[in-house]
Amino acid sequence: MLPGGGIDLATRIGSTLLPNPVTTASGCAGYGKELAKFFEPAAIGAVVTKTIMPYPRSGRATPRMAETPSGMLNSIGLQGPGIDAFVERDLPWLAARGGRTIVSIAGGHVDDFVALAERLKGAPGVVGIEANISCPNVANRGQVFACNPATSYDVIRAVRDVADPQVPVLAKLSPDVTSIVDIARACVEAGADGLSMINTLLGMAIDPDTMKPVLAGITGGLSGPAVRPVAVRCVYQVHAAMLDGQMAQVPIVGMGGIRTGLDALEFILAGAAAVSVGTVIFNDPSSPVRILDELRAALIARGFGSLEAAIGYAHR
Amino acid sequence: MLPGGGIDLATRIGSTLLPNPVTTASGCAGYGKELAKFFEPAAIGAVVTKTIMPYPRSGRATPRMAETPSGMLNSIGLQGPGIDAFVERDLPWLAARGGRTIVSIAGGHVDDFVALAERLKGAPGVVGIEANISCPNVANRGQVFACNPATSYDVIRAVRDVADPQVPVLAKLSPDVTSIVDIARACVEAGADGLSMINTLLGMAIDPDTMKPVLAGITGGLSGPAVRPVAVRCVYQVHAAMLDGQMAQVPIVGMGGIRTGLDALEFILAGAAAVSVGTVIFNDPSSPVRILDELRAALIARGFGSLEAAIGYAHR
Amino acid sequence: MALPLQVQAEIVGREPAGAYHRLVLRAPGIAARVEPGHFVAVAIGGVDSAMLLRRAFSIHRADPAAETIDVVFAEAGRGTRELARLRVGDSVNVVAPLGTPFPLPGEPVSAVMVAGGYGSAPMFALAERIVADGGSVAFVLGAATAERLYGVDQAQAITEDVVVTTDDGSEGVRGFVTGPLPEVLTAVEADVVYACGPMGMLRAVTEVASAHDARVFTAVEESMACGVGVCMTCVLPVVGDDGVSRFVRSCVDGPCFDGTKVRWDDAGTIPADIEGAAAMGAH
């Protein structure tokens, strides 16, 4: 870490100003508590919590994961305690520790999202809501919301309408679509204050011994450095569409295989205003602070006076 | 390699019977000649040639590649000599060497595909045509044909109509779509005798030193073991849709990051009748025959009496 | 729970141990925190490695004076194959101690240690603690073959009561550990059984121990992505103190569980009565 920091790393998402751009990716940091053994939650920009649903959920059967080349597959199935336990038990812990929390929410119906956003009003330490629309839409034969501009719009619009106006709403996008720009535009039109991308890619593995799918859930989400080129492309495409005037310009939280400060820089140059570290936390539980330090050093080495100056630089 | 082989590895694609299921992926084996320094082209099921277009093409500017974690990005831009030089010079060489050739073709208009299929009539050694529909459709603002069921249908229908009836037509699909099953179904309805999947995923990388995209073409295609979980999922989904009666059952040529015989087996268990080895050839130029040997041994070790018995086994 | 440390550990010792490898790691600060049943998560390669996930190993021995911990491991797949290539002087990144260790009786008891294969690794340090607390121990060590047994000599150095089984009869009694176990439990009037090994064995040992009114603690081996409690890949259905079954994380709430609380038969399924199962119906 450089003496005095020497660079302004603050980044804005809607009305929230984060002290720095490094966050944890949803589902890769629990609710913040476990990682506090490795670093102070307040040291990073924000903790994005595991996606929370209205009621307790068992999640899927095991096996829930498979290692793949430079990546992994997971099919956790959104195991969690439900919003009530979360608001009463987990959120206050993080807030007391000085952490900024972006709460990831999901449901099978638009109403679920609305109920969750309502419940979060006035909850301590919440600096953002990330609507995980990469989850199945019960009304639409289980097709995920994020696969369709209209259903994406509906969720984001409803969440934006009901959420605390001071709390920015982020839409978390899936890369498994023909045109991510179309989905991004729909979300921004619906009022999203920011876009988080990308969620995992749908993948699977077959065990050569049992000759059956490795995951109990058959398919799962692919993440890790393997997917980074896809993630950078998504961020770059959407930022380019914003620069082109195809949609309003909102901050992008970039993620997908970030392992080092230079990986984080790649996302920022592509157009991200903040980044999330996900799978790499499993490899290196203290990686968010390491990546923050490396990113700071990389920005300084390249002569940037602030984080902001580097955002989208690759488009110039 | 096991004594006597000991297992029937033949596999059928339309009216073509290949002696074994291992082929080279388009763009990763040139037109067969260079790899003949490492193995006999006739030893593998077929050589799928680099995609050929109606006229000579320079391809894109360099840099055309970037290494990524367990994968690579390429943006070659379909450099090639054009169909005439190919038919006169390259095809006869492979045929004389006893190789079976699946010719990959592409164009910017449906008419280009038609002209190419016409030109291949009666050409020596051609056991299949692979229509690479993951290329930009000039009439549709450059959106790739494979992104849309209707444009996919149009190309495959036109090629199937004009091609030699004895020569099977394969549709090469892109994974960069919301529903690969929809595209696959359109191609099968259009008369595809088989489906090749997957082509590369759209990705990009930014150079942390120049702070600009690494590839001259900005975006490129991601391939290699990194994408294998996505590829296996695509094959599994489409094979499942065939078993479900959602579309007619045609053979699938599976590819995406195959590095070992067990990787090839994974695709076969998922539903592929044949496999292609692509990027891994760059790592190991003799890999197609190694993978064939490893696959044969793996099938025997698992008690299969034939390749056919293993196809789609993971669905049972 | 002991606070884990993440450190770059130097390999200071390496030796074959039957079918296994034993690695001694100099890992500053860790040894003093280790209790029997803790595990260490070892990274495979550095920042360019294609294997992202750490591998978990029981800590076999911890020597606070030498600042070393050691592990005994089988070459089971890609990652352990890489670990087996490491030489003295190389270094690996480790996170330890992790997990909930075996509960120590805290009073003199008669304990039986049951282990399959390298599952015995954490048992010797545990047995020594029990003996030091005035208790007595017996061992039932099993494996598929003689060379897959680990630490029979270490057990014999602690107690005379060591029974060995192998599936193929190449050493000791032919068969599973559960063959001689009832007799051993009766003979030593066991108060508590500690077990480590494959799931099927733990289930069977739990049954036998319960039938003998002995308490039973089992160390499970579930696939773990993070090892630190954030990913939810390593869950098992476990009955809570409130009687409610939940999917709990074997990396933080385990790997050492009261065997009678683990719903062994339901592992790999979603039992209808598990907390939150109802919400899964929808999608």
Place this chain on the structure above:
Amino acid sequence: MALPLQVQAEIVGREPAGAYHRLVLRAPGIAARVEPGHFVAVAIGGVDSAMLLRRAFSIHRADPAAETIDVVFAEAGRGTRELARLRVGDSVNVVAPLGTPFPLPGEPVSAVMVAGGYGSAPMFALAERIVADGGSVAFVLGAATAERLYGVDQAQAITEDVVVTTDDGSEGVRGFVTGPLPEVLTAVEADVVYACGPMGMLRAVTEVASAHDARVFTAVEESMACGVGVCMTCVLPVVGDDGVSRFVRSCVDGPCFDGTKVRWDDAGTIPADIEGAAAMGAH
């Protein structure tokens, strides 16, 4: 073109060489096929490596009797960092010899060898061949700093005519190789220039040599995915014998090219008159 072999090569020697590493590889069958200018493609790690692409290195020396080849390389990035970790006794997978080597004059000539940094690696064996054929050689070896020079001693063992340049003046003449080059060409009445180094240097050397009516052969260093001619990543715009410019593969048609045929200024662009440029307009 020599038929390449793919073999598992054992590292039999390893030493630092200024800013570089020199590795000696026992690679059965390969050495006897090597001509100066050939390269070897080295795999980084085995089947679990995250780095799929081989790295290309000029073959510095080939010893058919010992069945060895050697390379001199800089730690430039992830892959060469891994290679630098290898020790004697380790093995790496290599494919060699690859590429079109330097054309040998086949008659006594006055040749000047120009190289930047490790670019000198293939030059010594080439110079020895030229001298053996009755010709004479001079060297102009340049680098950024003294420690980035390679093989000045080897050059001096072949000829007295060795000029050294460094960008920072830490050894020899301050500046680029093209500074003293014209004078050297005149002094030795050069018939032919062989050059290996960065693109900008090759371009400049080609200009100087052409101005002196010397033939010039350049070994280029383009990013290569396959090294064997199948991927089309390594192309350069080169004028053919028929006067038509094409993107040709530097891995098989090069890396050694007639410098006057390479369209140095157009590398990294699509020149309008290159074969097939017209077809790129459409999409």
